[in-house]
Amino acid sequence: MQQRWAILAVLFFARTCMAFQFQSVAALAPQLAERFDLNLADIGVLIGLFLGAGIFVAIPGGSIAARFGDKRVTAVSLGLMITGALLMAFASDWWLLAAGRALSGVGGVIINVIMTKMVIDWFTGYEIGTSMGVLIGAWPFGIAVALLVLPPLAGTGGLLLAWAGLIGTIAVSLLALVLVYQSPPAAEGAGAVSGGTTAHWTPLLAAASIWGMYNVGLAMVFGFGPLLLAQNGMSATAASSVVSVFILMVGVGVPLGGILF
DSSP states (O other): OTHHHHHHHHHHHHHHHHHHHHHHHHHTHHHHHHHHTOOHHHHHHHHHHHHHHHHHHHHHHHHHHHHHOHHHHHHHHHHHHHHHHHHHHTOOSHHHHHHHHHHHHHHHHHHHHHHHHHHHHHOOTTHHHHHHHHHHHHHHHHHHHHHHHHHHHHHHHHHHHHHHHHHHHHHHHHHHHHHHOOOOTTOTTOOOOOOOOHHHHHHHHHHHHHHHHHHHHHHHHHHHHHHHHHHTTOOHHHHHHHHHHHHHHHHHHHHHHHHHO
């Protein structure tokens, strides 16, 4: 069925937008630091707010999606990402920047949780490894795109043009989701999954810990790399390009691993 691959493409695009927005602060760190008089610690807080704020909605987000539907909740979450980006685009101080970042993060984390389930709804058997590899590959891909695209946009038209590019991309993703995605038969409201036993939770917690530590290490590279390189004499565009090469290699390796699996 070709429909499921079109749906995977839409979900890939939506998760790419989530990564694109997550990396926007790091990619625009030199411009943000100059305009709002921010230091490295301030940039770090802004970076962390995206996923940090989402921690509190990750588990409830799954329950909300089960009640109101995956597509509807994902669309609302993309809308939160757009609203947060608008707030940051027109922010006049640190607190508005932080509020916009946190709001964006709530939407981003919810779609990150729900889209994994949406992929599993459509793919079975050996295709799960490939489809999940593609979906996970959207994360480094979106980060690399942000590093390549946002600094030149900011250099050409200032921060407002960069934010406009981000907002427009998320809006296209929202439109694609509304027009293309549909749930497979009996996917929505299929019922709750049992709580499981210790035997089920132990490998889950182990895998989650490994995945979390991997992402922390990766985030340190792409979160602070551009600003640190810029502070050591590189232009903002060159610094972002150097880090993006590393991220692009990760983006190629992750889906390849899913295909081989």
